[in-house]
Amino acid sequence: MNTSPAAAAAKSILIVEDDEQMGLALVRGLRAEGYRTALVANGVDALINAAAGKFALAVVDVMLPQMSGFEVCRHVRESGNALPIILLTARDAVDDRVTGLDSGADDYLTKPFSFAELAARIRALIRRDPAAHRAEVTAGDLTLDSQSRKGYVAGESLALSPNEFMLLRELITRLEATATRTQLLEAVWGSAAHIDPNIVEQYISALRKKLAARDSIVSIVTVRGVGYFAAVSG
Template structure:
């Protein structure tokens, strides 16, 4: 597995590189967003760990530009900025997860393993429900044959709910499955992403609807 580390702090970057290498990963480390864009244009990576506070181009912007190229590898943002707004902005930029500094290296490697595992499992699945098709290889959602633009997190959330259609998925499960835990992120982010999906997925055309189960979580049901 090959990981791209984008970190301009030499000490932090070296620490992450040595640690991931010791875990058996092949690591390519760069110090700027432009160098990262050049790297992803010429090399294949299984995952990118990107510091948000980069010179000239922020990690948010770098993530957005990587997604614009069509690259769907998991992206883990690393940052000392831990407000809900920052986390939501990072996830909306196309990141798959968000780790706040300072962090224990064991947590970083656990997040990396979880993202790689999810990517490996998702790449094998195409899920169809109602008039919705979820293509996990390209993170593509189509409704009645028309592509609907969604972020990686929106896709993962919709896939989780559709994969358990007819049952209730509680908030804790959603946070653990999609955001890899409940301790580092505001639970209200679940409501925000459900709202995003409802605005994008027309239940009449999709043949499914996302139902709120008060006090518990959410469920996807087929419409008549």
């Protein structure tokens, strides 16, 4: 029986890695997990393949020839493509993580990493139901359109990565109610296991910057030692 294009896409992963040994290791590991894979070694080929729309997720190395993984993410998001992206890097500086999240990556793994952890994060991202939560959610001057997965502040577009969108939506739907880090990890990443809880703080920081840049009256408040909640001022 032939596999439908939609079913094939749900199991197809784009790997962008210029280190041949690492790339082939990822191919072997992901194929053993049941995924189809395509391996490219530079950012230009990554953008060409991402634009084809046949992948469920991309695993992208940060250090690439021609353009960095950060730039690949940025170009993908600027094109309106919501393809989930996991960045891989040998650099563990907080600034690098923030740069990755700001560029539109959904997740970030530092080399060396456990393949089991990568596989878990891939499953969490692919598990999302794109048909879920279709209604618009509004708070103050912020509107989140769950069908297009786009955000707007006072009618102006708010650029959000898929994970940023899901995190902000989770906070807005709980307006004024505190969500714990564990609740946010499970709602956005599918599980609190294998995920560094600090990633929530990094995404919150990125969202605060984006909301502030639009002068939004929506803010995200930290409840020390517990979690976060969204509030509307004015």
